[in-house]
Amino acid sequence: MSILVDKKTRLLVQGITGREGFFHATQMMEYGTQIVAGVTPGKGGEWVLDGKIPVFDTVVGAAETTGANCSVIFVPARFAADAILEAADGGIPLIVCITEGVPVQDMMQARSYITQHGSRLIGPNCPGVLTPGASKVGIIPGNIAIPGSIGVVSRSGTLTYEVLYALQRKELGVSTCVGIGGDPINGTSFLDVLAMFEDDPHTDQVVLIGEIGGTDEERAAEFIADHMTKPVAAFVAGMTAPADKRMGHAGAIVEGGSGLAADKIAALKSAGVRVAEHPDLIPEVVA
């Protein structure tokens, strides 16, 4: 089974009439995700995706009419924080923000607000959540993972696909894959997801994909050592990244000697995590 999303997920797509929103809404629907509504301010009343999905002007309108319980956000970066706040105010319990490039201060405020409102945010700057065979919320290609019992959690986007693909080629199935995003301020951390996998009866083990910057992997290592009974395997990107250079992700910068890949790998190994040398080798280190 899964965490966060499953067949009961009733999905709302914020930004459904935009280029990315529309393309990926189509892909999600083809995958079998239950899309119930779209929101684009000013386009309420239209129908999209072969006339099957109603578009609303507001999240609250969409949620009241359709009973949506999850929202995925594809709006441009400058409107993303607003979209997150609107989803939380509309009572959506799970908000997945795909948008990349959201200003950090917007995120700090949005994160504080939604936490007080009891919603959970995944992302921003993330590929979303995929429960193979049940529900795809976001942009993870549906054909690179099969249902199974490995939980996957990652700070990266495409690197996650690489790992899913490697697992699939060895016919190793996934319970749920969660991309928490590469930004310095995000809604859900490794710890949150590790705890969910530990409690999920259908997840037997976890694959964690980290990268340079911050100390999330070190915190995850502490949590694994203290609280996890299920085995964990990992890959950490950025062994070759020079210090003090930003590697694309706002989060992927080695700051003043901390946040190094080598330190993260050492912390994970000392917590009993089996760390793969490269993503293609992940299947060799899962239990």
Added chain:
Amino acid sequence: MKLHEYQAKQIFSQYGIAIPRGRVASTASEAKSVAQELGGRVVVKSQVLVGGRGKAGGIRLANTPSEAEEVATQILAMQVKGLPVRKVLVDEAATIVEEIYLGVTNDRGARSPVMIASSEGGIEIEEVARIMPERLFRITIEPLLGLREYQARYLAASIELRRELWREFVGIALYTAYTESDATLAEINPLVITGDGRLIALDAKMVVDDNALFRHAELAEMRDFDEEAPPEREARKYGLSYVKLDGDIGCMVNGAGLAMATMDVIKLFGGEPANFLDIGGGAGADKVAAALGIILSDSNVQAVLFNIFGGITRCDEVARGILMALKEVSTDVPMVVRLTGTNEAEGQRILAEADMLTAGSLSEAAQTAVSLANERHSV
């Protein structure tokens, strides 16, 4: 985006933070006339976007305008950590009684801003954290409430600031400057207590969130393009993220994490990456073409590896971009393409028609790229 000291001081000054009188100069004679205007002793400070200017000899005192001219001549001819000095800030010299540290930055762990103060100003805060952590005080700021007065007072009391200066200290609008500029760091080091009992920001440092520049036209204009290498500048124009490295295998990847992993795998198979390049999500053919031009502008590049795992990016678009770029840029550098994911079949078909060398996995692509580069070296 890092700002120069003189730019950060301009911003701080707009928020009422006291700074020394002074002005920026690009030539020694200009520095002399600033010193004349100011009268008395001045400090001539190199304006480069790295720390450690003082230690490198990039900050010097001058007693007279002609001495200022002389010192400015020397500083404008030097490099600080490899960066040529193009401007100096000429500030009036302050009489310093005490040096304090005050800064605001993002605390990733707390997902909130944090304000840091220390009685030990004038040295790098990382150094204070290492050698006397008990002198460093931090408060987490709730982003929806902002900095509250009691929090600033707590810092004033913690660093044992004289009580008569508390009101002035609490009034320093550094947090406001930080939020309203969408900064990720705003730092005064040192914040000095002068002989006549005032608090002055003797140095200023600011880093602005690149993602927020769309709402700060005035800050975006402050970007110093001289401090950026031409390929990085070109990459920024196309919304690409490029960092030049020392190796010979150019790589073009979608996604920062995968790009770093690709570099790691190249190294693992005995190669050296020539660059980090993330074409971002949803890159179209034109972006791919621009990226290839940037990679090939590095004459060290002996082979190029494309690693595209399509999610929001479509493989067919990337394949078209590669072919489009190859029409514009004539090159004999060998290339290997690994395409998987969204619209993969169409992408593969386009590449096959053009007889491009392809690989099925990242490991295979990396191994191929390493041997292609080695072959070129042995020729």
